[in-house]
Amino acid sequence: MTTPEYMSGVYLTGHGGPEALEWRDDIPVPTPGPGQVLVRVAAAGVNNTDINTRVGWYAPEVTGATDAVDQDVEAGGWGGALQFPRIQGGDLCGYVEVAGPETGFTSGQRVTCPINLPRPRPGHPSGFIALGSEIDGAFAQYCLVEARDIYDVSASPLSDAEIAAIPCAFGTAENLLTRAGVTAGQNVLITGASGGVGLAAVQLAALRGATVWGVTSAVKAEVVKGQGAIDTFDRAAPLPQDRFDVVIDVVGGPAWPDLILALKPGGHYAVSGAIAGPMVQADLRDIYLRDITIHGCTHQAFDVFGRLVGMMNAGRIKPLISKTYPLKDIARAQEDFQSKTLPGKLVLIP
Numbered sequence: 001m002t003t004p005e006y007m008s009g010v011y012l013t014g015h016g017g018p019e020a021l022e023w024r025d026d027i028p029v030p031t032p033g034p035g036q037v038l039v040r041v042a043a044a045g046v047n048n049t050d051i052n053t054r055v056g057w058y059a060p061e062v063t064g065a066t067d068a069v070d071q072d073v074e075a076g077g078w079g080g081a082l083q084f085p086r087i088q089g090g091d092l093c094g095y096v097e098v099a100g101p102e103t104g105f106t107s108g109q110r111v112t113c114p115i116n117l118p119r120p121r122p123g124h125p126s127g128f129i130a131l132g133s134e135i136d137g138a139f140a141q142y143c144l145v146e147a148r149d150i151y152d153v154s155a156s157p158l159s160d161a162e163i164a165a166i167p168c169a170f171g172t173a174e175n176l177l178t179r180a181g182v183t184a185g186q187n188v189l190i191t192g193a194s195g196g197v198g199l200a201a202v203q204l205a206a207l208r209g210a211t212v213w214g215v216t217s218a219v220k221a222e223v224v225k226g227q228g229a230i231d232t233f234d235r236a237a238p239l240p241q242d243r244f245d246v247v248i249d250v251v252g253g254p255a256w257p258d259l260i261l262a263l264k265p266g267g268h269y270a271v272s273g274a275i276a277g278p279m280v281q282a283d284l285r286d287i288y289l290r291d292i293t294i295h296g297c298t299h300q301a302f303d304v305f306g307r308l309v310g311m312m313n314a315g316r317i318k319p320l321i322s323k324t325y326p327l328k329d330i331a332r333a334q335e336d337f338q339s340k341t342l343p344g345k346l347v348l349i350p
Contacts, residue, residue: 009140011085015056015076018331030144038098043164044138045091046346065277089138090115090131093163103147111150114305115168126299155313165319165345169196179295180270184209186245194220194343202227223343256280270295320344
């Protein structure tokens with residue numbers, strides 16, 4: 001089969017609302033160079049980071065929640081200013097279309113890759129770029145990736161949509177749990193527990209043998225328990241103090257001080273998101289007098305995603321997908337995502 005010259009996909013034309021997403025049928029299909037692989041996209045997950053990037057939430061002058069960005073920004077990407085147009089989409093499941101002889105891949109293999117692509121450099125050993133941010137991602141029919149970044153998941157019993165629901169959510173969750181050192185027998189509290197990252201963290205922490213509680217709305221409590229939590233706390237309910245060995249947080253916002261107090265002395269707090277707002281207040285005495293360790297978690301070591309690939313291929317993990325959409329309906333999918341009415345993941349199909 002001959003690879004077409006042009007493809008359909010979604011351009012992000014600048015920071016802004018859904019109007020910044022432009023459907024195009026004339027996007028040139030990229031040509032792989034040495035060490036690169038052209039992947040035919042089968043499915044691509046919807047993530048908060050895509051919306052954060054679209055609205056420019058990562059800009060330092062933005063101090064509110066994702067849904068409260070109402071200002072023009074210039075440098076709103078993970079690494080600062082983006083080059084537009086940009087094809088977003090950090091969650092990739094696809095099939096190798098073209099691979100060079102030195103890549104180790106062959107046409108037809110099913111592959112995926114992490115959203116965080118490690119790029120260590122002198123003086124910055126934890127350097128990275130993001131698929132769909134610094135380089136074009138999966139919101140198109142084809143995606144060009146480096147062979148060193150992709151993994152074969154042909155053996156996995158999961159569907160294409162399920163594979164596409166894993167990289168960002170499960171990669172972020174596994175990284176949080178790894179950095180916080182979650183082990184069997186620990187008590188773990190997870191915020192945003194009904195979302196993609198939250199549900200993944202619940203499932204993965206339970207697999208590690210931890211006892212898991214989630215923070216979620218009452219209507220989604222059973223969903224969270226179904227993924228491995230023994231119980232939940234309503235978002236507005238007070239949290240018990242000195243109860244948990246680890247807090248996994250993707251919410252931030254006004255509840256942050258209570259999360260610190262919910263930790264036992266010597267506990268670990270790990271964060272990779274702040275959908276309720278990035279600006280928080282703290283009493284430093286609650287941190288240093290109680291020997292609390294705080295982990296900011298974005299960079300992922302190679303072994304983090306490698307473990308997930310092993311679990312994918314063995315069928316040990318399974319994401320919850322609430323809905324799939326044609327890629328052309330990306331604006332509606334992101335609107336549904338932001339409404340927080342659907343638990344788990346939403347997935348786009350090119």
